[in-house]
Amino acid sequence: MTVAIIGAGVMGETLLSGLIRGGRDVAELMVGEKRPERAAELREKYGVTVVANTEAAQAQTVVLVVKPQDMADVLTEIGPVLRPGQLVVSLAAGITTRAIEKHIPDGVAVVRVMPNTPALVDEGMAAISPGSHCDDEHLAVAEALLSATGRVVRVPEKQQDAVTAISGSGPAYLFFVVEAMIEAGVHLGLPRTTATELVVQTVVGSAKLLRETGTHPTVLREQVTSPGGTTAAAIRELEDHKVRAAFITAMEAARDRSVSLAEGMD
Numbered sequence: 533m534t535v536a537i538i539g540a541g542v543m544g545e546t547l548l549s550g551l552i553r554g555g556r557d558v559a560e561l562m563v564g565e566k567r568p569e570r571a572a573e574l575r576e577k578y579g580v581t582v583v584a585n586t587e588a589a590q591a592q593t594v595v596l597v598v599k600p601q602d603m604a605d606v607l608t609e610i611g612p613v614l615r616p617g618q619l620v621v622s623l624a625a626g627i628t629t630r631a632i633e634k635h636i637p638d639g640v641a642v643v644r645v646m647p648n649t650p651a652l653v654d655e656g657m658a659a660i661s662p663g664s665h666c667d668d669e670h671l672a673v674a675e676a677l678l679s680a681t682g683r684v685v686r687v688p689e690k691q692q693d694a695v696t697a698i699s700g701s702g703p704a705y706l707f708f709v710v711e712a713m714i715e716a717g718v719h720l721g722l723p724r725t726t727a728t729e730l731v732v733q734t735v736v737g738s739a740k741l742l743r744e745t746g747t748h749p750t751v752l753r754e755q756v757t758s759p760g761g762t763t764a765a766a767i768r769e770l771e772d773h774k775v776r777a778a779f780i781t782a783m784e785a786a787r788d789r790s791v792s793l794a795e796g797m798d
């Protein structure tokens with residue numbers, strides 16, 4: 533089964549490297565990439581064939597990993613080459629399967645995916661949704677592609693903008709918190725390397741505790757929070773600064789931005 537990745541930036545390379553790590557024959561993969569220096573880098577690093585988008589569009593599965601703003605141009609270019617029976621998988625935030633289907637021949641199946649960058653270390657979270665010409669076999673193909681780099685869930689497409697606000701953008705929120713905790717540690721007088729090691733291991737350990745015990749986060753937080761202790765003092769400050777409310781408004785903004793990214797396609 534040939535797979536082409538069109539747009540090999542951060543997320544495209546993440547998928548490419550995951551497929552190769554997962555045992556796909558690189559001879560069955562190809563890349564379409566606009567920037568020649570990036571194309572050369574990928575050819576050198578992975579031994580992958582880099583071709584024109586119109587050639588990439590002849591693969592059995594064509595994965596679109598360009599920015600949402602570049603999606604209309606790419607579809608206009610490859611639309612005339614696509615044939616019924618092929619599968620188009622889009623990883624672009626906000627772009628609906630309906631908008632993609634409008635640019636390509638009838639009978640080409642479309643799957644919309646929201647992945648995330650922890651896929652680079654095989655801990656990705658991807659949500660997939662079928663378009664209107666998509667059957668279970670197409671979904672299974674998309675699932676197999678994404679499961680090379682982590683977990684995959686199936687969701688109705690109407691949930692994809694909320695998914696984008698959670699797991700798509702989510703790694704950035706957590707890195708933001710990590711940055712803030714490291715800076716706070718430095719403020720408290722710790723060397724930066726010590727603060728970084730403490731924060732990173734605390735995040736990894738807490739994530740593992742959540743996943744491996746399946747315990748509700750509220751219970752885990754209560755277990756850390758001794759009456760009249762240090763954690764209660766800190767959480768009170770976080771509540772005073774409305775951190776919980778800030779997450780709600782931040783994620784509403786991400787969801788709304790995802791919805792508006794589709795507007796450029798009409």
Ligand SMILES: NC(=O)C1=CN([C@@H]2O[C@H](COP(=O)(O)OP(=O)(O)OC[C@H]3O[C@@H](n4cnc5c(N)ncnc54)[C@H](O)[C@@H]3O)[C@@H](O)[C@H]2O)C=CC1
Pocket residue numbers: 538539540541542543544564565566567570585597598599600602605606623624625646647648649700701
């Ligand atoms: N970075 C992330 O964490 C996530 C990104 N995504 C989605 O993945 C897509 C790509 O995002 P990134 O990889 O972060 O962006 P990026 O800017 O790193 O990569 C996009 C790549 O597409 C190439 N490109 C642009 N126009 C092209 C064309 N006409 N033909 C061939 N290649 C072309 C660019 O040269 C670039 O290498 C976006 O739609 C984004 O919404 C989804 C989930 C997470």
Ligand SMILES: O=C(O)[C@@H]1CCC=N1
Pocket residue numbers: 625696700701
């Ligand atoms: O920020 C963005 O638009 C992309 C989609 C989800 C994560 N990064």
